[in-house]
Amino acid sequence: GENVEQHPSTLSVQEGDSAVIKCTYSDSASNYFPWYKQELGKRPQLIIDIRSNVGEKKDQRIAVTLNKTAKHFSLHITETQPEDSAVYFCAAGPSGNTGKLIFGQGTTLQVKP
Amino acid sequence: DTEVTQTPKHLVMGMTNKKSLKCEQHMGHRAMYWYKQKAKKPPELMFVYSYEKLSINESVPSRFSPECPNSSLLNLHLHALQPEDSALYLCASSQEEGPYSNQPQHFGDGTRLSIL
Numbered sequence: 001g002e003n004v005e006q007h008p009s010t011l012s013v014q015e016g017d018s019a020v021i022k023c024t025y026s027d028s029a030s031n032y033f034p035w036y037k038q039e040l041g042k043r044p045q046l047i048i049d050i051r052s053n054v055g056e057k058k059d060q061r062i063a064v065t066l067n068k069t070a071k072h073f074s075l076h077i078t079e080t081q082p083e084d085s086a087v088y089f090c091a092a093g094p095s096g097n098t099g100k101l102i103f104g105q106g107t108t109l110q111v112k113p
Numbered sequence: 114d115t116e117v118t119q120t121p122k123h124l125v126m127g128m129t130n131k132k133s134l135k136c137e138q139h140m141g142h143r144a145m146y147w148y149k150q151k152a153k154k155p156p157e158l159m160f161v162y163s164y165e166k167l168s169i170n171e172s173v174p175s176r177f178s179p180e181c182p183n184s185s186l187l188n189l190h191l192h193a194l195q196p197e198d199s200a201l202y203l204c205a206s207s208q209e210e211g212p213y214s215n216q217p218q219h220f221g222d223g224t225r226l227s228i229l
Contacts, residue, residue, distance in 0.1 A: 032214075032215030032216075034217055036220075042222065043203065043220040043221060043223055044156060044203070044220045045220070046217050046218075046219065049217055051215055087153060089155050089156075091155075093214075093215070094211070094212050094213070094214055094215065096212070097212045098161075098168070098169055098210075098211070098212060099144070099163075099209075099210035099211045099212060099216075100161070100169065101218065103155035103156060105154070105155060106154065108153065
């Protein structure tokens with residue numbers, strides 16, 4: 001079935017460094033790729049998304065890139081801050097003949113002060 | 114502020130109890146979702162309602178029963194749950210849902226459910 005692989009599962013960086021999280025999807029029909037940030041005990045919060053008609057999107061310190069040919073997309077966080085520490089999930093959709101999102105397994109990002 | 118509101122925030126129930134989780138959104142979204150999430154795992158889709166009709170049931174056990182009374186409300190009725198059903202239950206909504214949809218899903222804060 002449809003699958004999204006996310007790497008790495010954990011990532012530790014020093015404050016001020018950049019962090020990159022990568023995802024690969026299997027369903028070539030997917031055209032929507034959101035990223036969610038989930039802090040401990042809180043809801044998944046949409047932080048950025050990209051549609052397949054663009055290759056890159058940026059919002060302040062966060063950027064997402066998409067390579068449709070290779071079925072890869074990545075989240076880039078620059079100048080990381082301790083408050084960026086959270087679990088990040090990528091997702092891809094629609095999946096099959098439904099509007100389902102397929103989520104990656106998540107990346108736990110720790111930003112050390 | 115959360116635009117998808119879920120109640121209660123916490124729920125502890127025995128295996129023989131019947132309870133309901135509630136979700137409300139006032140963004141005019143026509144698709145609403147129930148997800149189950151275990152700690153540090155991705156949300157796992159349970160049900161999707163599109164235009165108040167059940168469009169996806171991910172082979173969820175019948176002890177979970179969804180209901181969509183109107184376009185703003187979504188309920189999840191619980192009966193005879195098992196300890197392994199303890200999890201965070203998240204509601205989400207989006208403008209629409211379907212094979213050509215690429216609309217963002219917005220999550221509520223969830224109900225943390227514990228089964229004794």
